[in-house]
Amino acid sequence: MVHISEMTHIAISEAKAHLTDLVRRAEGGEDVILTRHGKEVIRLVPVRAPGKLREQRAEAIRAAQALVGDLPPDFDAARSQDFLYDDDGLPA
Structure with a gap:
């Protein structure tokens, strides 16, 4: 495993044996990246x-x-320009 600050790079083949630990790290906010042949392919991130x-x-x-x-x-983000410009189209 390669540790770079708050980031972990690990080969998929090795990750199989450490999955529980890797999931805990990802849940804790650490970047966990799985690699294949040295190339980043997957990032584990928590759902919440x-x-x-x-x-x-x-x-x-x-x-x-x-x-x-x-x-x-009644704010609607799609109509947010209504709050930025007056009736003449000038900045409010």
Whole structure:
């Protein structure tokens, strides 16, 4: 296994014997990359975002809301330009 900071590269043939450990590492936020003939082919990632990532997202949303305030209840991202420009098409 090759350890590069928070990244693990391991051959698929070797990964078979260490799958449980590799899954735990991926769940913990480590990049786990399986290789075939030295080439990266698969990255193991958790299905759910780790708690830290969820908290970072919530923090980013709170920061955005502090800058622009709460979005209206009928906000639609597809119509977000309505909040950027006035009725004459000029920046609001």
